[in-house]
Amino acid sequence: MTATVVCKLDDLIDGEAHRYDVEGQRLAVVRIGERVFCIQDRCSHEDFSLAEGEVLADLLEIECARHGATFELTTGEPCSLPATKPVAVFDVAVRDGVVEVEL
Numbered sequence: 001m002t003a004t005v006v007c008k009l010d011d012l013i014d015g016e017a018h019r020y021d022v023e024g025q026r027l028a029v030v031r032i033g034e035r036v037f038c039i040q041d042r043c044s045h046e047d048f049s050l051a052e053g054e055v056l057a058d059l060l061e062i063e064c065a066r067h068g069a070t071f072e073l074t075t076g077e078p079c080s081l082p083a084t085k086p087v088a089v090f091d092v093a094v095r096d097g098v099v100e101v102e103l
Helices: none
Strands: 003-008 017-022 025-032 035-040 061-063 070-072 092-095 098-102
Touching: 003 017, 003 025, 025 098, 035 092
Parallel strands: none
Antiparallel strands: 003 098, 017 025, 025 035, 061 070, 092 098
């Protein structure tokens, strides 16, 4: 796997999700404090952008805006119905203020 530059760390607003399309992948990138998470930007319940949902920073989860399913940012596992399948997560590194993702 190779690291792919997604954005600058300063482009991310703390506690919000941002959508990026990189190498044919839809990604939801979330900054919580100094930590950055990257998950597949496609709810496993229905093909809807997770980046449009609310970030539950204290729980390290993101909520799908369409039906309210939540997913762990660290594992991609669903935390609530109607989603029952996980979404992909990607390793993230921040180097010199640049966010890189292993695709």
